[in-house]
Amino acid sequence: MLDISTYKIAQIILMARELDRAEGELRGFLENLTEEEAVSLVAVMWIGRDTFGPDELEDAKQTAREEASSPTADYLLGTPHLSDHLENGLDALGLSASDDEDDLVRGG
Numbered sequence: 001m002l003d004i005s006t007y008k009i010a011q012i013i014l015m016a017r018e019l020d021r022a023e024g025e026l027r028g029f030l031e032n033l034t035e036e037e038a039v040s041l042v043a044v045m046w047i048g049r050d051t052f053g054p055d056e057l058e059d060a061k062q063t064a065r066e067e068a069s070s071p072t073a074d075y076l077l078g079t080p081h082l083s084d085h086l087e088n089g090l091d092a093l094g095l096s097a098s099d100d101e102d103d104l105v106r107g108g
Helices: 006-017 019-031 035-048 054-067 072-077 082-092 098-105
Strands: none
Touching: 006 019, 006 035, 006 082, 006 098, 019 072, 035 054, 035 072, 035 082
């Protein structure tokens, strides 16, 4: 089970797509996540880039918890294709942030 909402992941995906303009905003958002939200977010990203399979979510979360050696914001901002990996990870888990993304784009 994820400890972060798809709505928050949608916000991160949208900011990551605009990284050249929204890096400070994204960094602040990431720095305000709880530890459990950050762990789940990293796990979703890893699943999206095929480091773990969707059936290994709990293993991915445990690994993210154990191997966190730098701030989550630094790690994720240094990850190429972050938004794609997050979307792919959600898809692999049978989840989607597209409705949330649409709401955010429309300002809802």
